[in-house]
Amino acid sequence: MSRPRRDPRAERQSHDVGATGSRPRYDRSQPLPGRAGVPPIVAPARSGMTTQPQPAKPELRIVDEPAFLVFAVVEAPGGRLSRFDRQVLGAARLLADAGDGGAGVVAIASHSVEGLGEAGADRVLLFTAEAMPGTVAKALRQTVDALSPRHVLFAETGDSADLARRLAIALDEPLLANVEHLTSRQAVRAIRNGRAEIAATPPRLISLGEDRIKPYEAAPCEARALALDTAPHNDDPAILSVEFIPGDxxxxxxxxxxxxxxxxxxxxxxxxxxxxxxxxxxxxxxxxxxxxxxxxxxxxxxxxxxxxxxxxxxxxxxxxxxxxxxxxxxxxxxxxxxxxxxxxxxxxxxxxxxxxxxxxxxxxxxxxxxxxxx
Missing domain, CATH: 3.40.50.1220 (TPP-binding domain)
Known part of the structure; x- marks a missing residue:
């Protein structure tokens, strides 16, 4: 009877989260292949040897009543998740699965996005894309007050980084910005121009640096639409309309x-x-x-x-x-x-x-x- 052979190179590649400059980065906090629902990586069998059957396609992962929620704010330009968006969702999935796996990840976007379930989202909440940043931050605060998520994750770039700081001020809570390493128990960020670092228990508000967390790659999630009246409303009488005008x-x-x-x-x-x-x-x-x-x-x-x-x-x-x-x-x-x-x-x-x-x-x-x- 044949035994499946480990493929060390493939296992190492499974931890690869991309390169920063000329140095590759690996996220060892992710589960090894063959554990926590991740299919095993098996090296090709030699000629004449029997091979193990391929694992069946994973079933849809459904969380009916989440023990707690983790928010992941994604930008998804053009309705498609960017690599950075997938990393934010992967980090949210990491924090949600830290306990018994009964927590839920809520993807928050300004428009319809493809592939949120495959990227690890259990729920989806859409905001109006035409709203002003301050209005979106106000609506996001109302959502946080209503659902009380354990963590809210942002990408440390562009509008997401701005929204993270607006929400931190609105909630009067600290923001751990530009996190470089994240586990269920610890979040690490650099200080003093990279000459030192600080580590703390993951707070509620976190923004992530790019290429720090591996995207979610296990069984697809439900990505069920969340029924919650959180539509941003412009309450500034000086603003008559808001329109996104793309650059040339x-x-x-x-x-x-x-x-x-x-x-x-x-x-x-x-x-x-x-x-x-x-x-x-x-x-x-x-x-x-x-x-x-x-x-x-x-x-x-x-x-x-x-x-x-x-x-x-x-x-x-x-x-x-x-x-x-x-x-x-x-x-x-x-x-x-x-x-x-x-x-x-x-x-x-x-x-x-x-x-x-x-x-x-x-x-x-x-x-x-x-x-x-x-």
Whole structure:
């Protein structure tokens, strides 16, 4: 009778939460494969050996009456969870499962979001996206007063970090900001410019640094809509209406945009490239070779010697993928690559690859974006 063999490399990879700079980070507080509902990692069997049957697809995890609640505030731009959002939900799941597993995670967002159940949310509470930050903070405080969560977690970035501080002032409670390490018993953050750190029992209000917690990967949760009248209402008579006006992608800095389409040495028709970027509503970027040649401005250079991106999507046209360029897109969640070289580093990095000449792909995409007109 055969025994399943451990795969140490796969186990180590299961703890990987991403890289900070050039150093990988591992979250050892997460359960090992084979425990707490996490499927075991088994190395492939040798030829002639019998293999263990694959584990069945996990059933939906349902918490009918949570012992307590943990709030996770997510931004989810475009209705999709970012990598940072998944880490916040993973941290909330970690705190909720610290006891007997009967607690619930409530995802709080400003609009409908895909994949909240798979990311670990038992309940979902939506706020109005058009409300002012102060009004959202007031509504969130009313929700905290009504449901009394044990913890409220935020991402230490952008609007989430601002909302965390507004809520801390409204509740007159301390906020442990930019937490670098979190377990059910301890939260650690750096002080004195990283020369020292402080550790404390996780308080109610916590904001997390990026790439500090591993996302939730166990059985999908219910993500049931929470019926609670917490719609933010603007009570300032000076404010007549609130509207979100997106910025022009062509004028946004590469460090501030969510979608970048970038040209490399395989692009020669830059008029078509700029036209494609306009139709995709993406910010144009370029490799160092293109900027050195004067074909794109230096501000458009992507890479370790240019701009390091945190975009949701990076579309590389004719870029082979030099190490410095790959460092610049390490924080991008989705990468699409077009290159004639099947073995190019950018093709390997991409989640979706098109092995073709960029000069042929660009007009074909433009035709589709224009509705099939020639």
């Amino acid at each position: 992608p062509a004028s946004l800095a590469l460090s501030e945009t969510d979608f970048v389409v970038s040209a490399g040495n395989g692009v020669s028709d830059f008029a078509a490239f700029r036209d494609l970027a306009t139709h995709l509503r993406a910010t144009p970027g370029a490799s160092r070779v293109v900027c050195d040649a004067g074909l794109m401005p230096r501000a458009a250079q992507v890479g370790a010697s240019g701009t390091v991106l945190s975009a949701d999507c990076y579309f590389a046209l004719g870029i082979s993928g030099a190490p410095q360029h790959l460092q610049g897109i390490a924080g991008c969640e989705h990468v699409i690559a077009v290159n004639t070289d099947l073995h190019a580093a950018m093709i390997e990095r991409a989640g979706l690859a098109i092995v073709q000449d960029a000069q042929l792909v660009m007009p074909a995409l433009l035709q589709l974006l224009r509705g099939g007109e020639r």
